[in-house]
Amino acid sequence: MTETAPRPTLEAVAARAGVSRATVSRVVNGGQGVREPLVERVRRAVEELGYVPNQAARSLVTKRHDAVAVVIAEPETRVFADPFFALQLRGISKELTAHDSQLVLLLTGGRADHARVGRYLAGGHVDGALVFSLHFDDPLPELAQRAGVPTVFGGRPGWGEGTRSAVYVDSDNRGGARDAVRHLVGLGRGRVAHITGALGQTSAVDRLDGFRDVMVDVDPRLIVEGDFTPAGGERAMRLLLERCPDLDAVFAANDLTASGALRVLRAQGRRVPEDVAVVGFDDMLPVAEQTDPPLTTIRQDIEEMGRLMASLLFRALERRGGGSYRDAGSGVGGGPSSVVLPTTLVRRASA
Amino acid sequence: MTETAPRPTLEAVAARAGVSRATVSRVVNGGQGVREPLVERVRRAVEELGYVPNQAARSLVTKRHDAVAVVIAEPETRVFADPFFALQLRGISKELTAHDSQLVLLLTGGRADHARVGRYLAGGHVDGALVFSLHFDDPLPELAQRAGVPTVFGGRPGWGEGTRSAVYVDSDNRGGARDAVRHLVGLGRGRVAHITGALGQTSAVDRLDGFRDVMVDVDPRLIVEGDFTPAGGERAMRLLLERCPDLDAVFAANDLTASGALRVLRAQGRRVPEDVAVVGFDDMLPVAEQTDPPLTTIRQDIEEMGRLMASLLFRALERRGGGSYRDAGSGVGGGPSSVVLPTTLVRRASA
Structure with missing residues (x-):
């Protein structure tokens, strides 16, 4: 003291x-x-x-606090282990600093803590909230709605009452996944596997849908669930090689997953890309450049997604007038619309 | 929305x-x-x-908010790049969850944002604050004091009006450094160099003092300032090898610094520990185990430091009585005292 x-x-x-x-x-x-x-x-x-x-x-x-809450619906160990969050926060932080608004990061030990997060949001401590990494059955959108706090989501929330009119910023996950798989097919690969992300999140489901758009009638053993982590990528890759030793390509749901898959492929003597071609998703640096071999991947601009989330929130708050952010309705009619950013294929050595 | x-x-x-x-x-x-x-x-x-x-x-x-602010006086890029902060936050988060109190992480883009952080602390949004990674001329302690928010510091704040009676949790940085250097001397090394941490922080100054306690009358060219990062360790190691090619040991102010130094030593063909013995500080896992060779280091319990900071804060808040945390004085007389945790030498292969 x-x-x-x-x-x-x-x-x-x-x-x-x-x-x-x-x-x-x-x-x-x-x-x-x-x-x-x-x-x-x-x-x-x-x-x-x-x-x-x-x-x-x-x-x-x-009725103003000059502060914006950021809620990441993941345990803090993941928040700090995955550079995705740091990048998104960097984009958010730049936009908030430009508005002289304090970034208030609400950490949650896990799902059990979300009610407490909801209370803080409702407590008159912030002008708005940016919520990302939601899972399908997550109570946060409803909690944010009840709290009456204007909210922009990172990634499309795909369910539930509270999210039908939600404003979100997302990447074209499905289109990006299609590009990844088409690239592999274009290289002449016929046994293309997919390691998914955490299927409780729309980003993972959308990338799986994109994979299926191209690989119609795919052998179901070629799809294994991962969790967006390197360890999940390793586990899934081992399982794939056991089940389908003849696979000749892998589309991994993100670069961290791909980095794990590459380690297993090398350990088992498969040459990349000669024997197995690999494509990731994110273009997360330095990860994507430092894998062996460097990773062909689908680029999304993560920092820009963060910046844009904050920018949409401020636009909504400004429409309500400076002095009474929290009194006005919630951006219904003429409020900002959701944004889906395009992705691009980045070719390196792995495919 | x-x-x-x-x-x-x-x-x-x-x-x-x-x-x-x-x-x-x-x-x-x-x-x-x-x-x-x-x-x-x-x-x-x-x-x-x-x-x-x-x-x-x-x-x-x-007068209660069931929320505690954590302020890390570093740009968010460093917060997310250095596992030290994630570990301390994990300890803090455990203790806060046990008290059903929300962890509110206030990110700062840099020093220019500290006034805004001060306003948020003063704004009646939190019951108390945990502040770490302070620098000597940082305005945060005074801002926290002005805000009237009970505060516990991570690391000894070493200066200024507001910090004389500050409660803090620290490791025995000076004693740990002495142990590191004595270990190197005990191995028969006579030209022991030191790569310091960021000397604007008491932890770095205390470790330098510990080094000097043992290496009395050291050749001043054997001391080079680093900044607690791997890149800083690389720069400092290159400079040391230019200046003092006959050095036979290095005490690095933390494990990340040591990891950078090890890379430069290897690149320049020096064998570790045969030619140059290296000791770090932190026992940061997995870093300390994954360096080549694995790192001999001084262990401090970073997660426990975080937990203890939160615990001291709650003890102070409880003394003031449940309903009126922020009304009472600031823990003067009978409040919790600062804690300095012991360190231990962990021997691996590098020294």
Whole structure:
């Protein structure tokens, strides 16, 4: 604990500036209707005393917090192990800094903590929320909706009452997956396998759908579920090689999964791309460049997705008018629309 | 934006439960002085309507937020690149979950954002703050003090008005460094170099002091400043080999620095430990086990440091009494004391 001097009060500021409490309060909350010389005197007194307005009281008046919550629906161990989140946060952080809004990252130990996250969102601490890495049965969209907090999602939420009119930013996962598999087929590969992402998330389901769009009537043993991690990629690759030793290509649901698959292929003496061609998804650097061999992959602009999520949120908040973000409706009619960003194939050595 | 139904009001709950507004308010804020059957009726109405109390108004009464801020005084790129922070957050998160308190991570793009962090801390959104990775001239301790928010620091803050009575959790950095250097001397090494950490932080200064405690009258060219990163370790190691090609040991201020130094030593054909023995600091896994050769290092329990910081904060908050955390003084007299955890030498192959 640091030793604290008593906090200067509104009264102390009023006394120092020689004005009424009401005048100080008006200045602190924006200064409307106060003459400039008085505003100046109050500001000087605030400065000299180091007065910090009681934000809880203040926000009852202004309804603004200059803070945005970011909720990542994953345990913090995954948040810190997967560079995807750091990239998205970097994009969000840039946009928030430009708006002088505080990034408030709400960490969750797991699903059991989501009710607590919902309470914080409802608690009048933030102007809006950016929520990503949702799973199908996740209570967060409903909690955010109940909290009355404007929310933009990272990735399409695919279910539930609360998400029908949700605004989200996503990549063209299905189209990107089609490009990946078409590239492999174009190389003359006929036994193309797919290691999926965590199938509780729309991004994984959409990439699987894209795979199936091209590989109609595929041998079902060529599809194995992964979980977007290198360890999941290793497990799935081992299983695939046992089941289908004749496979000649793999489309992995993300680059981390592909990095695990490549390790197993090398350990089992399969040459990449000669024996087995491999394509990932993300173009996550430095991962995609540092695999052996460097990874052919589908690029999505993760940092830009984060920036765009924040930008859509601010646009919605601005439409409601500066002083009363949380009072207005929730962006119904004329609010910002969801955005789906295109993907591109990046060719390196693995396919 | 998700489409939101109008938020149920206190009045709606009162009407549904057939009680007065004041009764609902009392129940929502703890239920003192309300008869049990009435409490039950109100709770049921709250549940049925999905009523969420306006926390900003509520917290003016209860002065509690059930949330703790974590402030890491580093740009988010470093926060996500250095596993040190993930480990400390894991420890903090465990303790917060046990207290059903929300972990609110305040990210800062850099020093320029610290005033905004100070405003959020002062804004009545959290019960307390855990602040780590401070630098000597950092305004955060003073901002936290001004905000009147009970604060525990990770690492000893070494300067400034606001930090004289600060409560902190630290490792015995100086003692650990002495053990590292004594181990190298005990192996018969006479030209022991030191790559420091970022010398704007007490942990780096304390480790340098420990190095000097043993290497009295050391050749000053054997000390090169690093920055706790692998890239910094590489730069410093190159400089050391240019300046002092006869060095036979290196004490690196942390394991990431050591990993960079090991890469340069290998690239320049120096055998470890035969030609140059290397000791790190942290015992950061998997880094320390996966270097080539595996790293002899000084172990500190980073996760436990995080857990302990949170635990000290809760102890201080509890002493103030459940309902009025932020009203009481700041832990003066009988409050929790700072803790310095011991370190241990872990021998692997590099020294």
